[in-house]
Amino acid sequence: xxxxxxxxxxxxxxxxxxxxxxxxxxxxxxxxxxxxxxxxxxxxxxxxxxxxxxxxxxxxxxxxxxxxxxxxxxxxxxxxxxxxxxxxxxxxxxxxxxxxxxxxxxxxxxxxxxxxxxxxxxxxxxxxxxxxxxxxxxxxxxxx
Numbered sequence: 001x002x003x004x005x006x007x008x009x010x011x012x013x014x015x016x017x018x019x020x021x022x023x024x025x026x027x028x029x030x031x032x033x034x035x036x037x038x039x040x041x042x043x044x045x046x047x048x049x050x051x052x053x054x055x056x057x058x059x060x061x062x063x064x065x066x067x068x069x070x071x072x073x074x075x076x077x078x079x080x081x082x083x084x085x086x087x088x089x090x091x092x093x094x095x096x097x098x099x100x101x102x103x104x105x106x107x108x109x110x111x112x113x114x115x116x117x118x119x120x121x122x123x124x125x126x127x128x129x130x131x132x133x134x135x136x137x138x139x140x141x142x143x144x
Contacts, residue, residue: 001027001028001029002025002026002027002086003024003025003026003027004022004024004025004135005021005023005024005025005026005069005072005073006023006024007024007069007071007072008022008045008066008072009045009065009068009072010023010040010043010045010065010068010069011044011045011047012047013018013044013047014115015070018077021038021083022038023034023037023038023040023069023073023076024037024038024069024070024073024115024138026073026138026139027105028136029092030136031135031137032133032135032136033073033130033134033135033136033138033139034038034131034132034133035073035075035077035079035130035133035134036129036131036136037070037127037130037131037132038129039041039067039084039086039127040044040049040065040066040069040124040127040129041058041062041065041119041120041121041124041126041127042057042058042059042060042061042062042065042124042125042126043060043065044061049121049123052123053088053123054064055087055092055093055095055096055125055126056095056096056113058100058124058125059093059096059100059126060099060102060128062103062104062126062127062128062138063077063099063102063103063104063112063128064083065104066103066128066130067079067093067103069130070130070132072108072140073139073140074134074138074139074140075132075134075138076105077103077104077106077107078106079107079132079133079134080104080107080109080130080131080132081107081110081133082109082110082111082130082131082134083104083109083110083111083112083128083130083131084111084112084113084114084128084129085112085113085126085127085128086113086114086115086116086119086126086127086128087114087115087116087125087126087127088115088116088124088125088126089117089125091132092125093113093115093126106139109130109131
């Protein structure tokens with residue numbers, strides 16, 4: 001019932017030759033699919049930082065990455081029911097609510113935003129993890 005998914009278009013985090021985590025894990029429970037998306041950063045497909053020093057650009061890249069993660073199994077941003085957001089400057093984050101709304105406004109998921117001292121690399125300013133639910137009929141059985 002559980003499947004780990006490594007969507008094309010998202011970088012794979014490898015440290016010392018070990019893959020650290022699956023970006024997407026989903027469970028089919030009856031007529032629904034429960035989807036967990038790991039914390040996503042503003043990385044491009046090659047793992048490079050996008051929008052260094054620009055939180056708005058980083059929020060947009062994270063939104064794109066989340067859409068890619070969900071889309072790889074047939075879900076979309078409208079299926080989000082919960083997000084957890086970690087930012088290095090909460091005041092700066094609230095200056096970019098328009099960017100966040102562009103990606104998350106369609107679902108208006110429950111949400112928690114927390115300011116943290118630092119993320120996994122000092123260049124990152126925002127990280128978002130997601131939880132979504134969708135009808136099992138939309139599940140792409142062989143993720144793209």
